[in-house]
Amino acid sequence: MLSIGEFSQLTHLSIRTLRRYHDAGLLEPARVDETSGYRYYDTEQIPVAQVIHRLRELDVPLVDVHRILRTPDPDTRGALVAEHLRRLEDQLERTRAAVASLQRLLRPEPTRLDVELRRVPAMPVAAVAADVGHDEVLDWYPGAMAELEAAVPHPAGPPGGLYDNELFTDGRGHALVYLPVSEPPTSSGRVRAVTLPAVELAVATHPGDHDTIDVTYGELGSWVADHTLAVAGPVREIYLVGPRHTTDPTRWRTEIGWPVFPVAAADRSG
Amino acid sequence: MLSIGEFSQLTHLSIRTLRRYHDAGLLEPARVDETSGYRYYDTEQIPVAQVIHRLRELDVPLVDVHRILRTPDPDTRGALVAEHLRRLEDQLERTRAAVASLQRLLRPEPTRLDVELRRVPAMPVAAVAADVGHDEVLDWYPGAMAELEAAVPHPAGPPGGLYDNELFTDGRGHALVYLPVSEPPTSSGRVRAVTLPAVELAVATHPGDHDTIDVTYGELGSWVADHTLAVAGPVREIYLVGPRHTTDPTRWRTEIGWPVFPVAAADRSG
DNA sequence: CGTCGGCCCTCCCGCCGCGGGAGGGTCAAG
DNA sequence: CTTGACCCTCCCGCGGCGGGAGGGCCGACG
Numbered sequence: 001m002l003s004i005g006e007f008s009q010l011t012h013l014s015i016r017t018l019r020r021y022h023d024a025g026l027l028e029p030a031r032v033d034e035t036s037g038y039r040y041y042d043t044e045q046i047p048v049a050q051v052i053h054r055l056r057e058l059d060v061p062l063v064d065v066h067r068i069l070r071t072p073d074p075d076t077r078g079a080l081v082a083e084h085l086r087r088l089e090d091q092l093e094r095t096r097a098a099v100a101s102l103q104r105l106l107r108p109e110p111t112r113l114d115v116e117l118r119r120v121p122a123m124p125v126a127a128v129a130a131d132v133g134h135d136e137v138l139d140w141y142p143g144a145m146a147e148l149e150a151a152v153p154h155p156a157g158p159p160g161g162l163y164d165n166e167l168f169t170d171g172r173g174h175a176l177v178y179l180p181v182s183e184p185p186t187s188s189g190r191v192r193a194v195t196l197p198a199v200e201l202a203v204a205t206h207p208g209d210h211d212t213i214d215v216t217y218g219e220l221g222s223w224v225a226d227h228t229l230a231v232a233g234p235v236r237e238i239y240l241v242g243p244r245h246t247t248d249p250t251r252w253r254t255e256i257g258w259p260v261f262p263v264a265a266a267d268r269s270g
Numbered sequence: 271m272l273s274i275g276e277f278s279q280l281t282h283l284s285i286r287t288l289r290r291y292h293d294a295g296l297l298e299p300a301r302v303d304e305t306s307g308y309r310y311y312d313t314e315q316i317p318v319a320q321v322i323h324r325l326r327e328l329d330v331p332l333v334d335v336h337r338i339l340r341t342p343d344p345d346t347r348g349a350l351v352a353e354h355l356r357r358l359e360d361q362l363e364r365t366r367a368a369v370a371s372l373q374r375l376l377r378p379e380p381t382r383l384d385v386e387l388r389r390v391p392a393m394p395v396a397a398v399a400a401d402v403g404h405d406e407v408l409d410w411y412p413g414a415m416a417e418l419e420a421a422v423p424h425p426a427g428p429p430g431g432l433y434d435n436e437l438f439t440d441g442r443g444h445a446l447v448y449l450p451v452s453e454p455p456t457s458s459g460r461v462r463a464v465t466l467p468a469v470e471l472a473v474a475t476h477p478g479d480h481d482t483i484d485v486t487y488g489e490l491g492s493w494v495a496d497h498t499l500a501v502a503g504p505v506r507e508i509y510l511v512g513p514r515h516t517t518d519p520t521r522w523r524t525e526i527g528w529p530v531f532p533v534a535a536a537d538r539s540g
Numbered sequence: 541c542g543t544c545g546g547c548c549c550t551c552c553c554g555c556c557g558c559g560g561g562a563g564g565g566t567c568a569a570g
Numbered sequence: 571c572t573t574g575a576c577c578c579t580c581c582c583g584c585g586g587c588g589g590g591a592g593g594g595c596c597g598a599c600g
Contacts, residue, residue: 006495011484012484014558036565036566038566038567085369105317221316222313275548440559441559545599552591558583566576569572570571570572
């Protein structure tokens with residue numbers, strides 16, 4: 001029987017941390033003295049403590065550590081761990097992208113931005129919509145678009161999305177992805193027939209992957225702000241060239257459409 | 271002049287976050303209405319906001335972001351950013367190591383551990399000591415050892431270290447690294463002449479780099495606990511083969527010496 | 541000119557995993 | 571039996587963000 005201090009020395013986990021793991025039900029001491037409350041551990045618990053230690057080094061939340069430890073089946077457990085490793089890799093990828101983008105931002109080369117004012121008529125589409133958080137969008141998008149493509153084998157144009165402004169201001173809001181159709185589709189699963197309203201858009205094209213799309217957003221937004229206009233509705237994105245066309249992200253083309261009030265009405269002299 | 275909501279849409283930073291950055295002095299609005307407190311931003315602030323966004327994606331703390339933004343000289347600023355990238359790489363390295371170690375821990379193969387009881391006489395050494403935190407040790411060690419090696423060109427044995435138990439139980443404590451000498455060295459810099467006390471050690475050898483050294487610690491500790499004895503003083507490490515000998519970490523050999531009360535006295539029948 | 545809905549304000553709380561510290565009980569060696 | 575090391579619980583703080591309450595401000599309408 002090891003006291004908490006001895007166990008701490010054997011596992012290199014601090015006493016405080018061991019107590020916390022006890023409270024969280026992660027690492028129950030082999031025996032707890034009823035009157036004094038003293039915790040006593042067993043040498044067999046050392047490997048368990050080390051597994052916890054490793055998982056924490058990987059920033060696995062305590063609840064997930066709990067889940068993993070509770071899982072008896074090694075395969076399922078392996079899958080849970082693998083899932084976390086996948087997320088770590090995703091994060092690494094995002095880190096790499098952020099580094100690259102940061103370096104570009106710090107060496108500012110004047111980017112010439114072509115902005116086009118475009119009148120878009122009302123458009124019948126097949127759509128999948130949801131209320132999502134800002135950081136859930138990337139997880140939500142692929143499934144929604146896959147369902148759309150299955151339901152609409154012959155779209156009448158490139159896919160797109162509408163993103164409510166609250167998504168950015170509040171970090172949560174309404175998002176909708178669509179495929180244009182020539183005639184209204186039948187609803188199935190999450191797919192619905194929707195008619196997008198006509199709008200006037202200020203459009204800029206973002207080249208490449210979406211890691212730096214906020215830069216183009218900012219440039220387009222500056223242009224819109226500098227040329228008057230107020231924003232009128234959710235931002236639109238149109239995926240002219242995307243992962244469906246080429247695996248080379250540098251070839252992707254995404255149009256960003258910023259809805260504005262029609263130019264005639266934007267003359268505010270009245 | 272952009273309201274905070276408009277600016278939020280342009281930068282994809284939430285309103286709350288923008289307010290926080292204002293409070294932290296990171297991103298001062300171009301104008302703040304005195305009576306209403308309304309924040310108004312300028313389109314020129316968009317790139318600044320995006321730099322902040324990128325740095326935060328890299329988990330750079332707000333205070334450091336502040337430092338970086340305040341730095342006018344691009345070279346110094348680049349150095350600060352590079353420093354953070356270096357830390358990211360270190361962390362990545364540790365993550366990699368933790369993953370590897372975790373996989374080994376989850377596929378437990380019975381490790382046969384050779385433990386030797388060894389009586390170590392008092393030993394004159396040149397030593398560098400400090401009070402350090404658990405996670406500062408790795409940063410502190412190289413400099414201390416380099417200073418030692420400069421002061422002791424012809425050591426009388428392999429280098430080693432003594433680590434107080436509080437270092438693990440409290441996360442902070444006394445650490446000492448040494449080089450054995452044949453006669454007491456003169457003090458210089460942080461180097462001091464010290465005589466290590468005689469002890470009885472339970473010794474196990476840890477092969478390879480130190481990423482998994484806690485596993486060996488645990489195994490040795492189990493052995494000590496299962497064979498009686500109480501711990502008597504700081505743990506010792508002896509670096510038989512280390513980075514000074516070979517760059518191949520798999521060849522490293524580190525002895526872990528767990529001080530125990532002399533075996534005769536460990537008979538607790540009295 | 542008043543009203544109303546949307547925007548913005550400040551202030552406080554919660555989250556996670558950990559450390560710090562207060563205040564007090566327990567254990568074992570002398 | 572005393573002493574000092576050890577252990578206990580409980581509360582607070584950190585950093586960066588979100589949630590929510592409670593209340594002013596703005597501008598487009600009637």
